[in-house]
Amino acid sequence: MSAAKVMIVDDSFFSRTLLAETLQLGGCEVVGEADSFDSLIETYNNCQPDIVTMDIVMPGTDGFECSRALLMNDPSAKIILVSSMKDEETEAEARRTGIAGYVQKPVDGEYLSNIIKNILSPDTLFEELIESAPGIFNEALSQNITRMTKTPVSFESMDTFDNNYVSQGITTVIGIIGRYSGSMILDLSSEAAEQIVEVLLHRPSKNHEEVLAMVAELANIIAGVACSMLNKKDKSYSLRVSPPSVFFSSSSEIASPNLKIQASYAQTTFGPVFLGIGFKKGAASWI
Known part of the structure; x- marks a missing residue:
């Protein structure tokens, strides 16, 4: 396995130097450093790291x-937070952020070094989830609409979201929260819902x-x-679900910048229902 390429984000020159030394001793290659938000994206795109270490306090x-x-x-x-501060609130925020x-x-x-290895190691369980989740969510939608309304459901796949x-x-x-975090998106017309x-x-x-309220409960x-x-x-x-959030607008766009959404259309007696599901790896290692 080749050396992990790491980018360090910290406004302190001393902290960057100390962390770079630690990483290099652990067999990693430091490919870039950023000391502020302004240089963050450009540095990342230029050096294409496997891992980014991120300080909490930045100018x-x-x-x-x-x-x-x-x-x-x-x-x-893939980001590792590196900070002198650690409490339940900051840890929860880190998890929510991804x-x-x-x-x-x-x-x-x-x-x-162990955290970096764990994050970069192939995660077969996650790959299995990504492969099986869309079909299982389709099945759950089909079963419940059919059971509740006594009408058939068929699916038209969408290759990309x-x-x-x-x-x-x-x-x-x-x-959706659990070992991996994710989201389910359910979208239908007001006429179909009525x-x-x-x-x-x-x-x-x-x-x-x-x-x-009915749409929220169905979802x-x-x-x-x-x-x-x-x-x-x-x-x-x-896995377990969080309370639903419902949005009503006939002109809003559905976007999910932090998740790769796998989507399908359910064809129902009432009209098409859009179903999207996506997961991402959550916190791999916490010390």
Whole structure:
């Protein structure tokens, strides 16, 4: 295995020098350094590192903002937070941001080397999740719409997720947490949602809030059933869903810059339903 290429982000020259020495002693190659947000993206694109070490305290910003910018630039960027500060709040923020590891200063070279190896090692469990999740979420959607409305569902696959996809009217986003984090996107027209409500309640909807509540609950059921099926497949996934967020607009675009979304269309009696699912590797190692 070739030496891991590492980029160091820290506003302190001494800290960068000390960390570079530690990394080189551990068999890594330091390919770039950045001391501010302004030089971050250009340096990253020029040196194309395998790993980025990120200090929390930066002039005019912080390591979380820098990390979010890096992940917007390259969703596959692998970032290790290196800081003298470590508490539950900063650790939770690091996980939400998508940071792969968190090491406290003073850095132990052996620990840091192990984290880098773990992050860069092939993750067969993640690859299995990426391969099986879309089909399982499709199955969960099909089963539940068919069971609840007594109508058939078929699927039209979409090879790639188009970031310019425009919402049909109602979009629900479900966050997924566990060994890997992810999101499920469910999108359908207001007319389709109203028809589903009428079938389920045996009457027209009373108001728009009732329709939105139904869509949120439907998305929650689909995501929950799919995660249960995946956990049954491998309990180490430990997947669970977060409360749904519902957006109503017939002109909004659906985009997911930090996740590679695998999408499909469910053809239903009520109209097409867009279903997107994506996962990313969460925190690989935390010290």
